Amino acid sequence: MKSLWNNNEAKKYKTDLDLRVYTSRLLGQDSSLVLHGGGNTSVKSTAINLFGDEEEILYVKGSGWDLATIEAEGFAPVKMEMLLKMAKLEELNDPDMVKYQRLAMTNPSAPNPSVEAILHAIIPFKFVDHTHTDAVVTITNTKGGEDKIKELYGDKVLIIPYIMPGFVLAKLIYDMTRDVDWSQLEGMVLMNHGLFTFNDNAQKSYEKTIELVDKAEKYLAQNGAVINVTDDKTTIGILELANIRREVSKLKKHATISILNDSNEAINFSKQDIEKIATQGPLTPDHVIRTKRIPVILRDGAKIDLAYFVEDYKKYFEENKTDETLLNPAPNFAILKNNGSLSFGKNAKEANIIKDINEHSFEAILKAEKLGGYKALSAAKIFEVEYWSLEQAKLKKSGNSLEFGGKVALVTGGASGIGRSIAQMLNAKGAAVVVLDINPEVEQIFNKADAKGVKCDLTSSSDIKNAIEVAVKSFGGIDIVVSNAGIFTPSENLDTLSDENWEKSMNINLTSHQKLIKQTAPFLKLGIDASIIMVASKNFPAPGKGAAAYSVAKAGQTQLARIAALEFGEYGVRVNTLHPHAVFDTAIWTDEVLANRAKAYGMSVQEYKTNNVLKTEIRSNDVAELVCAMAGKAFAKTTGAQVAIDGGSDRII
Numbered sequence: 001m002k003s004l005w006n007n008n009e010a011k012k013y014k015t016d017l018d019l020r021v022y023t024s025r026l027l028g029q030d031s032s033l034v035l036h037g038g039g040n041t042s043v044k045s046t047a048i049n050l051f052g053d054e055e056e057i058l059y060v061k062g063s064g065w066d067l068a069t070i071e072a073e074g075f076a077p078v079k080m081e082m083l084l085k086m087a088k089l090e091e092l093n094d095p096d097m098v099k100y101q102r103l104a105m106t107n108p109s110a111p112n113p114s115v116e117a118i119l120h121a122i123i124p125f126k127f128v129d130h131t132h133t134d135a136v137v138t139i140t141n142t143k144g145g146e147d148k149i150k151e152l153y154g155d156k157v158l159i160i161p162y163i164m165p166g167f168v169l170a171k172l173i174y175d176m177t178r179d180v181d182w183s184q185l186e187g188m189v190l191m192n193h194g195l196f197t198f199n200d201n202a203q204k205s206y207e208k209t210i211e212l213v214d215k216a217e218k219y220l221a222q223n224g225a226v227i228n229v230t231d232d233k234t235t236i237g238i239l240e241l242a243n244i245r246r247e248v249s250k251l252k253k254h255a256t257i258s259i260l261n262d263s264n265e266a267i268n269f270s271k272q273d274i275e276k277i278a279t280q281g282p283l284t285p286d287h288v289i290r291t292k293r294i295p296v297i298l299r300d301g302a303k304i305d306l307a308y309f310v311e312d313y314k315k316y317f318e319e320n321k322t323d324e325t326l327l328n329p330a331p332n333f334a335i336l337k338n339n340g341s342l343s344f345g346k347n348a349k350e351a352n353i354i355k356d357i358n359e360h361s362f363e364a365i366l367k368a369e370k371l372g373g374y375k376a377l378s379a380a381k382i383f384e385v386e387y388w389s390l391e392q393a394k395l396k397k398s399g400n401s402l403e404f405g406g407k408v409a410l411v412t413g414g415a416s417g418i419g420r421s422i423a424q425m426l427n428a429k430g431a432a433v434v435v436l437d438i439n440p441e442v443e444q445i446f447n448k449a450d451a452k453g454v455k456c457d458l459t460s461s462s463d464i465k466n467a468i469e470v471a472v473k474s475f476g477g478i479d480i481v482v483s484n485a486g487i488f489t490p491s492e493n494l495d496t497l498s499d500e501n502w503e504k505s506m507n508i509n510l511t512s513h514q515k516l517i518k519q520t521a522p523f524l525k526l527g528i529d530a531s532i533i534m535v536a537s538k539n540f541p542a543p544g545k546g547a548a549a550y551s552v553a554k555a556g557q558t559q560l561a562r563i564a565a566l567e568f569g570e571y572g573v574r575v576n577t578l579h580p581h582a583v584f585d586t587a588i589w590t591d592e593v594l595a596n597r598a599k600a601y602g603m604s605v606q607e608y609k610t611n612n613v614l615k616t617e618i619r620s621n622d623v624a625e626l627v628c629a630m631a632g633k634a635f636a637k638t639t640g641a642q643v644a645i646d647g648g649s650d651r652i653i
C-alpha cells in the first residue's frame with residue numbers, strides 16, 4: 001500500500017481541521033481501508049468561546065458522513081474536558097453517552113459525534129485515524145489471529161480484545177493504558193474490528209496507517225494468502241433472478257432492488273465450501289446492519305431456501321434476544337451456489353453498499369482460509385451489534401419514503417424529449433431506471449448507480465433482450481415499462497403515401513411496441529405492482545389529413561395496449577395509455593419550426609403553443625407527471641384507460 005500524501009496539495013490546508021479533512025479523504029479514497037461511512041477520524045484543537053476563553057475541542061467525524069467526501073462541517077466539535085470526564089465513569093449506557101456528547105458540543109447544529117468520540121479523546125495525540133482495513137482484519141479473523149498480529153507487529157501495537165464499540169470499548173482502553181507509554185506505540189489493533197494510528201502530525205498519523213497496512217498485506221502474501229481467480233461465467237437465467245427478487249420483496253414487504261455480482265471473484269467464492277465459510281459471520285461486526293449476520297445460500301429452489309433462512313434467522317433471534325423486537329427476517333444478500341451473489345436493498349444505493357462490502361469480505365475470507373481458517377465472532381456478539389440501539393438509529397435515518405423506491409422502470413426513447421423527462425422523474429421519485437434509445441448518447445446521459453442507459457434498436461428483438469438482461473442483472477427485475485419511443489413521419493396523403501414512409505412508421509411506432517411487450521411480459525408478471533404505460537398520440541382519437549402512416553400506427557399501438565390490459569390483468573399487470581399533443585419543449589420543435597407552424601395558422605408562437613381549451617402549454621414534465629401517476633397509487637386499480645394530455649382538444653371532446 002502506498003501513501004497518497006501530496007506536499008503541494010497539503011499546503012492548501014492551513015488549519016488543524018483543514019488538514020484533518022485532507023487526510024480523512026485520503027483514507028476514504030481507499031475502499032480497502034474504509035467502506036461507505038466506516039471508520040472515523042479526529043483532531044484535537046482549540047477554539048475561543050463566547051466569553052473569550054480558550055477551550056480544548058475534539059473535532060471528530062460525525063454520524064452519517066463518509067470519509068471519502070467529508071467536509072469540515074462533517075466533524076462534530078466536542079469539549080475535551082467533558083469527554084475525558086466521561087471516560088472516568090464506571091458505567092454509562094449508550095443513550096446517555098450520545099446525549100451527553102451532544103451536550104458537550106459547541107455547535108448544536110453539527111452531526112452527532114462518532115460513538116467512539118471518548119476513545120479518540122483519551123488517545124493523547126493530536127490526530128487519530130481509525131480504519132477497518134481489510135488486511136489487518138483478515139489476519140485478526142483467523143484461528144490464532146492474535147498470535148499472528150503479535151508476530152507481525154511485535155510490541156509496537158497495543159492489541160485490544162474484541163468488545164462492543166462505544167463507551168465499553170473506550171473504558172476498556174482507558175483502563176488498559178493508564179500505565180502505557182504511548183510514545184512507544186505505533187498503533188492499536190482492535191481484534192475483529194480495525195486499526196487505530198495516531199500522531200501529533202497529520203501526515204505521520206496517516207502514513208503510519210499506510211505503513212502498518214502495507215506490512216499486513218505483505219504478511220498475507222508471504223504466507224500464501226493469495227487468491228487465484230479463474231475467468232468464470234454465471235449460468236443462472238435472468239428469469240430466475242427476477243423470481244428471486246420477487247420472493248425476497250414478498251418477505252421484505254416492499255419492492256426490493258437486487259443486484260447480481262457475477263464478477264470472477266464472486267463466482268469463485270460461490271464455488272467454495274460456502275456452507276462452511278459463508279455462514280460464520282461478517283468480517284467486522286459493523287457490517288451486520290447492512291448485510292445481516294449471514295447470507296441465504298440459494299441452490300435450486302429459491303423459495304424453499306429463503307423459507308429456511310427466515311426460520312433460521314428467527315431461531316438466531318430467539319436464542320440471543322433479551323427485550324429486542326424482531327427485525328424483518330428476510331436476507332440482505334444471497335450466495336448463488338456456483339453463480340456469484342446477489343445483494344438486496346430498498347434502493348440501488350443500499351444494494352450497492354452491500355455488494356461492495358461483500359466483495360471485500362469474499363476476498364478477506366478466502367485469504368483467511370489460506371492463513372489457517374476464517375473465524376468470525378460468535379453469533380451472540382454479532383447479535384449485540386445488529387440490535388444495538390445506536391446502529392438501529394442509523395438505519396432509521398436512511399428510511400426510504402420515495403414513491404417508487406425499490407422499483408425498476410424501463411423507459412424507451414429516453415435520450416431526449418418526453419422519454420428523457422419521464423426517466424428522470426421516475427428516477428427522482430425513487431425508481432431505478434434503465435433507459436433505451438437508438439442514440440448512443442443515452443449511455444452517457446444515464447450513467448449512475450440507479451440509472452443506466454442502453455443503446456437499443458427497438459425494432460430488434462435481440463437488442464431488446466440485451467436491454468432486459470441489463471435491467472435484471474443491474475436491479476433484479478422490471479416493474480414499470482414506459483413504451484414511449486416513436487418517430488414523426490413526413491406528411492403524405494394516401495394517394496401519394498410511399499411504402500418506405502408507411503413501413504418505417506409501422507416498424508417503429510407499432511411493431512417495436514409489440515416486441516417490447518412480448519419480451520418484457522414474463523418479467524412484468526414477476527414484477528411488484530407492475531404496469532405498462534403506452535405513450536401514444538392525440539392522432540389516434542383525432543387524426544389529421546396527411547398523417548396516415550403516423551395515425552394508423554398510433555391507433556394500432558393504442559389497440560395493442562387495450563388487448564394487453566385484457567391479457568395481463570389476471571397477473572396484476574396494469575396497462576394504460578396516454579395521448580400527448582403539442583409538447584413543444586422537445587428536439588423536433590425548433591424555434592424555426594414553431595415560428596413557421598404558428599405563421600401557417602395565423603397565430604403568434606405563444607398563441608400556437610396554447611391553442612387548446614385550457615389555453616395552457618403542455619411540457620415534457622407534464623407528460624412525465626401523468627406517467628408517474630399511471631405507474632403509481634392514483635391508477636392502482638385502473639387498467640385499459642386512455643387519457644389525453646393536450647390542454648383539452650375540441651376535436652376530442
